[in-house]
Amino acid sequence: MNIIGKPRRRVDARAKVTGQTKFADDIMLPRMLHCKLLRSSVPHARVVRVDASRAVAHPGVHLVLTGRDFPIPYGILPVSQDEHALATDRVRFVGDPVAAVIARDELTAFEALDLIDVEYEPLRTFADPLESLAHDEPRVHEYGDAGNIHKIVSLAFGDVDAAFARADHVFEDTFFYQGNTHLPIEQHAAVAALDPDGKLVLWSSTQTPHYVHRALAKTLALPAAHIRVIATPNGGGFGGKSDPFHHEVVVCKAAVLLDRPVKICLNREEVFYCHRGRHPVLMHFKTGVRNDGSITGLQVRTLLDGGAYGSYGVASTFYTGALQTVTYQIPAYRFQGCRVFTNKPPCGPKRGHGTPQSRFGQEIQLDKIAERLAIDPADLRLRIVEQPDTLTANYLRIGTIGLAECIRRVTDAADWRARFRRLPMGQGVGLACSSYLSGAGLPIYWNDMPHSGVQLKLDRSGGVTAFCGATEIGQGSDDVLVGCVAEVLGIDPMDVRAVTGDTDLTPVDLGSYSSRVTLMMGNAAIQAAERARDRLAEAVSKKLGVPAERLVFAERRVFDAEHPDTGVAFSEAVCLAEAMFGTIGTTGSYTPPRSAARFKGGGVGPSPTYSYSAAIVEVHVDAQTGWIDVPRVWIAHDIGRALNPPLVRGQVEGSVYMALGEALMEEQTFRRLPPRLSNALVHKYPSMLEYKSPTSLDMPEVFTELVEHPDPRGPFGAKEVGQGPLLPVMPAVANAVYDAIGVRIDEVPITPDKILKALDAKAAGKPARFGPSGFPDIAWPETLQVPPPWEGGDGHAINERERKSAGRTPATKVVPS
Amino acid sequence: MTPHVHIRLTVNDEAIDVAFAPYKTLLEVLREDLNLCGTKHGCELGECGACAVILDDQPVLSCLVLGVECSERRVTTVEGLATDGRLHPLQQTFADLGAAQCGYCTPGFLVMAKALLDEHPHPTRDQIREALSGNLCRCTGYQQIFEAVEAAIVQPVTRPARATASTASARPVKARS
Numbered sequence: 001m002n003i004i005g006k007p008r009r010r011v012d013a014r015a016k017v018t019g020q021t022k023f024a025d026d027i028m029l030p031r032m033l034h035c036k037l038l039r040s041s042v043p044h045a046r047v048v049r050v051d052a053s054r055a056v057a058h059p060g061v062h063l064v065l066t067g068r069d070f071p072i073p074y075g076i077l078p079v080s081q082d083e084h085a086l087a088t089d090r091v092r093f094v095g096d097p098v099a100a101v102i103a104r105d106e107l108t109a110f111e112a113l114d115l116i117d118v119e120y121e122p123l124r125t126f127a128d129p130l131e132s133l134a135h136d137e138p139r140v141h142e143y144g145d146a147g148n149i150h151k152i153v154s155l156a157f158g159d160v161d162a163a164f165a166r167a168d169h170v171f172e173d174t175f176f177y178q179g180n181t182h183l184p185i186e187q188h189a190a191v192a193a194l195d196p197d198g199k200l201v202l203w204s205s206t207q208t209p210h211y212v213h214r215a216l217a218k219t220l221a222l223p224a225a226h227i228r229v230i231a232t233p234n235g236g237g238f239g240g241k242s243d244p245f246h247h248e249v250v251v252c253k254a255a256v257l258l259d260r261p262v263k264i265c266l267n268r269e270e271v272f273y274c275h276r277g278r279h280p281v282l283m284h285f286k287t288g289v290r291n292d293g294s295i296t297g298l299q300v301r302t303l304l305d306g307g308a309y310g311s312y313g314v315a316s317t318f319y320t321g322a323l324q325t326v327t328y329q330i331p332a333y334r335f336q337g338c339r340v341f342t343n344k345p346p347c348g349p350k351r352g353h354g355t356p357q358s359r360f361g362q363e364i365q366l367d368k369i370a371e372r373l374a375i376d377p378a379d380l381r382l383r384i385v386e387q388p389d390t391l392t393a394n395y396l397r398i399g400t401i402g403l404a405e406c407i408r409r410v411t412d413a414a415d416w417r418a419r420f421r422r423l424p425m426g427q428g429v430g431l432a433c434s435s436y437l438s439g440a441g442l443p444i445y446w447n448d449m450p451h452s453g454v455q456l457k458l459d460r461s462g463g464v465t466a467f468c469g470a471t472e473i474g475q476g477s478d479d480v481l482v483g484c485v486a487e488v489l490g491i492d493p494m495d496v497r498a499v500t501g502d503t504d505l506t507p508v509d510l511g512s513y514s515s516r517v518t519l520m521m522g523n524a525a526i527q528a529a530e531r532a533r534d535r536l537a538e539a540v541s542k543k544l545g546v547p548a549e550r551l552v553f554a555e556r557r558v559f560d561a562e563h564p565d566t567g568v569a570f571s572e573a574v575c576l577a578e579a580m581f582g583t584i585g586t587t588g589s590y591t592p593p594r595s596a597a598r599f600k601g602g603g604v605g606p607s608p609t610y611s612y613s614a615a616i617v618e619v620h621v622d623a624q625t626g627w628i629d630v631p632r633v634w635i636a637h638d639i640g641r642a643l644n645p646p647l648v649r650g651q652v653e654g655s656v657y658m659a660l661g662e663a664l665m666e667e668q669t670f671r672r673l674p675p676r677l678s679n680a681l682v683h684k685y686p687s688m689l690e691y692k693s694p695t696s697l698d699m700p701e702v703f704t705e706l707v708e709h710p711d712p713r714g715p716f717g718a719k720e721v722g723q724g725p726l727l728p729v730m731p732a733v734a735n736a737v738y739d740a741i742g743v744r745i746d747e748v749p750i751t752p753d754k755i756l757k758a759l760d761a762k763a764a765g766k767p768a769r770f771g772p773s774g775f776p777d778i779a780w781p782e783t784l785q786v787p788p789p790w791e792g793g794d795g796h797a798i799n800e801r802e803r804k805s806a807g808r809t810p811a812t813k814v815v816p817s
Numbered sequence: 818m819t820p821h822v823h824i825r826l827t828v829n830d831e832a833i834d835v836a837f838a839p840y841k842t843l844l845e846v847l848r849e850d851l852n853l854c855g856t857k858h859g860c861e862l863g864e865c866g867a868c869a870v871i872l873d874d875q876p877v878l879s880c881l882v883l884g885v886e887c888s889e890r891r892v893t894t895v896e897g898l899a900t901d902g903r904l905h906p907l908q909q910t911f912a913d914l915g916a917a918q919c920g921y922c923t924p925g926f927l928v929m930a931k932a933l934l935d936e937h938p939h940p941t942r943d944q945i946r947e948a949l950s951g952n953l954c955r956c957t958g959y960q961q962i963f964e965a966v967e968a969a970i971v972q973p974v975t976r977p978a979r980a981t982a983s984t985a986s987a988r989p990v991k992a993r994s
Contacts, residue, residue: 009912009913010912013912013917014904014912015920016911016912016917016919017895017908017909017911017917017920018855018895018898018904019854019855019894019896019924023921025854028849028852107840183955185865185867185919185921185922185953185954185955186857186921187858187859233919233920234919235857235919238955267861268860268862268864473919647915650915650956650958653957653960653961654918654955655958657955657958658958687860687864688859693953693955695953696945696947696962696963697946697947697950699946699958699959699960701960702958702960
């Protein structure tokens with residue numbers, strides 16, 4: 001291979017280092033107006049009246065929009081179409097948009113916001129999941145599984161209670177994972193305009209132009225064919241730009257009404273309130289193990305604080321329980337998850353989507369299990385890693401697994417055996433592992449169409465244009481597209497132009513989420529390029545009198561493998577093919593294999609293949625101050641094949657960085673204002689200064705090992721890398737803290753105050769631990785019983801038919817402890 | 818509308834006259850009035866470093882500088898780093914070594930790194946960390962940025978000459994202030 005696997009400057013690097021990459025807020029159009037949103041100052045209320053008359057009369061104001069202008073709801077998931085671009089009759093969190101002003105400039109729009117009078121009738125506010133569980137009324141939404149429960153699920157794969165009875169030990173632990181946010185440096189921005197034909201165009205910093213396209217067609221009641229969504233390169237996404245957003249719908253409506261371009265750029269505080277970030281999750285892990293460390297059964301219970309809207313929450317709920325079986329051999333498994341509404345900004349997908357929380361719990365519990373059984377934590381994991389080409393208890397089909405090698409690589413690199421439990425007091429090392437999807441196996445709107453499409457146009461100059469709906473969010477998706485095409489056609493990456501993320505010009509790719517782009521777009525690109533190569537080969541074969549199968553495409557030439565001097569330039573090959581076949585354009589597409597799961601809820605978790613990671617974190621903890629320093633991190637990632645190694649390394653190191661932020665400092669948390677100030681639930685620190693994230697001074701040295709065993713399902717063998725390497729780091733930090741000072745911090749972030757409290761508890765003879773005290777007693781619905789494959793199961797739940805015939809799940813009674 | 822102020826300043830070695838509302842920050846003047854959108858914003862409060870520019874040899878956060886303060890002063894933005902059609906060595910190394918992922922914080926990092934190298938041609942890793950500690954990057958984990966800055970150090974041939982420094986440069990290099 002000439003391109004794949006070789007370190008190479010990414011195709012869009014020059015634009016980025018010269019400041020020429022055009023982000024959404026860099027778009028300046030003639031006659032452009034500016035939009036600002038008035039956001040709710042109260043956390044939960046009926047909107048009695050919105051009087052915008054004074055704002056409308058303000059000089060420079062062109063338009064004021066309110067909820068009346070947006071009667072049609074939308075949402076990313078078909079099952080939770082619960083958002084309006086502007087509040088119609090209810091606001092559900094401080095920050096919920098109520099009205100929009102479109103004015104000649106930002107300042108004028110901002111001034112006019114103060115002239116809008118809103119009358120609220122306050123409703124009871126839910127700050128915490130336990131409050132939401134305790135009160136069915138008022139309901140934050142009129143839909144959901146019961147009261148203020150958005151989603152509650154109970155699934156069993158085999159007889160878990162019998163598995164616990166068979167175990168030599170049963171471990172029970174509770175953990176809490178605090179919420180945090182994406183904090184992309186680019187604030188969300190969007191520009192809408194009517195094109196000269198009168199059709200709507202939206203440029204937006206979105207990871208999912210296809211879904212924004214759908215939402216706009218629905219809410220604006222316009223023909224989808226007359227709406228064009230262009231995803232501008234995202235200045236960081238991390239999941240935070242994956243929902244259709246209020247501001248996108250608002251500027252589109254305004255552009256249609258005014259026939260002028262309208263721009264909005266959120267300020268940093270608004271980005272904190274848009275959120276859609278990591279769900280705070282309280283969780284309970286119960287694990288049965290034999291003395292040799294093998295797991296007999298696992299039960300996971302999770303309680304997710306969903307915030308005020310659905311977002312991806314149904315999927316997030318299932319993801320807290322989906323991937324445990326992908327990492328380790330678990331013969332019997334029960335998962336019960338519950339997501340509740342609270343009056344805070346909606347939570348959604350952040351890097352790792354729903355899996356970091358339960359990964360944190362499982363990996364700390366395994367550390368506790370290893371200690372009790374006197375087995376080295378690395379050896380324990382090596383004994384129980386899941387096997388390749390397996391169907392798990394919950395019907396996820398595993399492809400290749402490099403986890404055992406990941407563990408060996410990091411333990412060797414970190415000199416684990418010489419250091420674990422052997423470092424001086426105050427210093428420690430901790431290990432953890434993880435797995436992640438290489439793309440969700442099912443689309444958000446279930447259908448049989450491809451998840452990614454690529455179209456190629458071959459020019460007589462030898463240049464190739466690759467069209468794909470994929471969205472460049474910094475991860476390098478344009479580079480993957482170009483790299484795959486150039487490799488197959490034997491041309492230089494700079495000969496290929498990527499046209500991406502444009503719903504008018506590019507075939508659908510579902511978007512940059514679930515680590516799906518490299519695998520799905522890459523396969524589609526290879527197929528399209530191979531089809532083009534076949535046409536060219538046929539034409540060149542005829543011209544040279546060389547069998548097509550002997551032709552090699554390399555170095556911008558097409559030549560005879562046996563006589564390399566006999567050949568034509570690539571551009572000539574295109575001309576020959578065009579003369580023979582007419583205009584040369586090909587397509588490729590990718591549809592994931594059908595999932596083996598047939599039970600309700602089985603749509604979350606399947607993936608064409610899974611990536612694996614192992615990490616070792618070294619910490620130094622000051623027992624006087626509780627201060628934690630992380631000098632070094634070793635991480636190995638099973639990537640299948642690194643298409644462009646520096647980019648892969650960048651994803652791994654970036655994951656480690658973001659994980660350390662979550663482990664040590666980042667918190668999206670809220671406080672109540674006093675009653676005289678409306679009891680509002682406001683973000684504790686919606687600014688970049690006070691929302692602590694790691695700086696260059698906090699970043700440890702990271703030693704990255706790439707494990708490359710090409711996976712036949714991936715393009716050139718590649719699997720994902722954008723999310724998986726984040727997952728093991730948080731629990732590895734917690735395990736390292738225990739190794740350093742002998743206290744367990746069973747929640748993130750792991751902050752000095754928690755360390756000191758745990759040390760105090762230890763000194764007082766109490767458990768040397770800081771973490772949640774228990775898990776509430778939730779009335780779970782009837783458990784769907786799905787026999788695992790080794791018990792003759794076929795992927796169906798044996799009791800699902802009865803449940804369906806009995807109608808919807810009965811309203812669930814919930815009893816908080 | 819507020820009456821505009823009119824100033825003259827030098828931006829990327831070009832003298833420019835510009836009129837703008839007096840409350841505008843240098844960041845806003847650059848982006849909105851001079852159409853130099855390479856300089857980014859992430860907070861408008863001096864927290865993220867995305868808007869860094871060089872003002873009279875000193876790196877500053879352009880969101881904290883008023884446009885009216887810049888009369889008769891020299892500003893260098895990311896658009897001014899390349900000279901004579903050649904990328905600055907930092908731009909080359911950032912591009913080659915993965916130091917730019919989404920690219921949004923990149924102009925700020927490049928400007929801060931240039932200011933560092935202008936001041937200390939051979940910084941240590943710790944000096945690099947310190948100099949860049951006011952710039953937030955959410956993509957890279959900083960490591961490839963450190964490496965890119967270091968790689969730009971060890972290329973004396975293409976490092977821009979300073980007016981007072983004698984260099985071993987074989988190629989003519991335009992002296993920059």
